[in-house]
Amino acid sequence: MDRGSVLERGEEVRSNRRPQAAKPIDLARIERAVREILVAIGENPDREGLRETPARVARMYAELFGGLHEDPRKHLQRVFTQKYDEIVVVRDISFASLCEHHLLPFFGRVHVGYVPDGSIVGLSKLARVVDVLSRRPQVQERLTVEIADLIMHELNARGAGVVIEAVHTCMTIRGVRNQTSVCITSALRGTLKEKPDSFLSLVPVGGVMGDR
Numbered sequence: 001m002d003r004g005s006v007l008e009r010g011e012e013v014r015s016n017r018r019p020q021a022a023k024p025i026d027l028a029r030i031e032r033a034v035r036e037i038l039v040a041i042g043e044n045p046d047r048e049g050l051r052e053t054p055a056r057v058a059r060m061y062a063e064l065f066g067g068l069h070e071d072p073r074k075h076l077q078r079v080f081t082q083k084y085d086e087i088v089v090v091r092d093i094s095f096a097s098l099c100e101h102h103l104l105p106f107f108g109r110v111h112v113g114y115v116p117d118g119s120i121v122g123l124s125k126l127a128r129v130v131d132v133l134s135r136r137p138q139v140q141e142r143l144t145v146e147i148a149d150l151i152m153h154e155l156n157a158r159g160a161g162v163v164i165e166a167v168h169t170c171m172t173i174r175g176v177r178n179q180t181s182v183c184i185t186s187a188l189r190g191t192l193k194e195k196p197d198s199f200l201s202l203v204p205v206g207g208v209m210g211d212r
Contacts, residue, residue, distance in 0.1 A: 025065065030058035064098055067135030075128040076154040079119040085158070087192070088120065089113040089202050093127045099170050100137035108166035108182070111203040114151050115159040115191050126151070140166055140185050148187035159191035161199040165206075 031054035038045040038053065045054065089111065096107040112126045133146050144164050152160040163186045172179050184205060192199045 024069070025058075025062045027055075027058040027062060030061055031055055034058065064096075064135060065137065067132040070132045070135075072129045072132040072150060073154055075125040075132070076121055076150070078125075079121050079155065081118065082116065082120045083118070084116050084120060087113050087115055087159075087199060087202065088123075089199070090123055090126050091203060093130050095130050095134045095164075095166075097134040097136070097138045097140075097143065099168060100139060102170045102174070103137070104168075104170045104174070106138075106140060106166045106168040106170070106183075108164065110147070111161075111163045111205075112147065112151065113161040113192065113199045113202065114155060114157040117156055117158045119155065121155055140164055140168075140183055144185040144187045148189050152189045157190065159193070159199075160187075160189040161192040161196075161203075162187045163200070163203050163205060 034054040034057045035045045038050060043050060045051070090113070091109075091111045093110040093112065094108075095110055096105055098104065099106050110130050112130070129150060130147060133143055133150075144162050148160045148162040151157060151162075163184065165182055165184050167182055171177075171181050186200075188196050188199065
């Protein structure tokens with residue numbers, strides 16, 4: 001594998017990474033905006049059932065978008081020296097994110113794999129990377145690529161692979177209102193792109209809708 005190409009790709013990931021916000025989420029501003037939305041749709045934000053809604057929504061957004069204020073690289077900094085050159089796979093990492101087009105949830109499972117090159121990372125750290133990157137306004141395609149490139153670069157891995165299966169509520173509850181659609185995306189890097197079956201054969205695609 002061409003180490004130079006891996007490093008170049010890693011630097012590209014760094015340069016394209018969205019900057020971390022300098023200040024915390026403005027809860028009061030979100031509250032005012034939600035109140036305006038309630039008025040705009042013809043509701044009364046002062047009635048009992050809606051009186052606390054702006055504050056609840058503000059706290060919810062602070063939680064769902066908390067990944068904007070975290071650097072996922074920190075979870076891949078501590079590695080352990082280990083002579084192992086086969087695939088490491090963590091399957092069925094659950095996630096939920098908000099589509100940046102409608103701010104509606106999409107959710108499902110992430111399957112992550114990588115081929116170490118002399119060092120390994122704690123398995124839970126892969127799930128933490130997924131969590132941080134998903135708690136931002138996202139699209140599934142970008143989320144898939146971000147996870148793969150981050151693992152490839154930060155772990156200096158020989159190969160990396162990511163498959164995401166997700167249900168998008170922007171399709172299930174609005175627009176086309178298709179209740180059974182599932183979106184599957186993949187990103188393969190290095191040796192796993194050269195031999196994709198070595199990773200994809202270990203990933204149980206299907207069953208996000210609960211039919212497994």
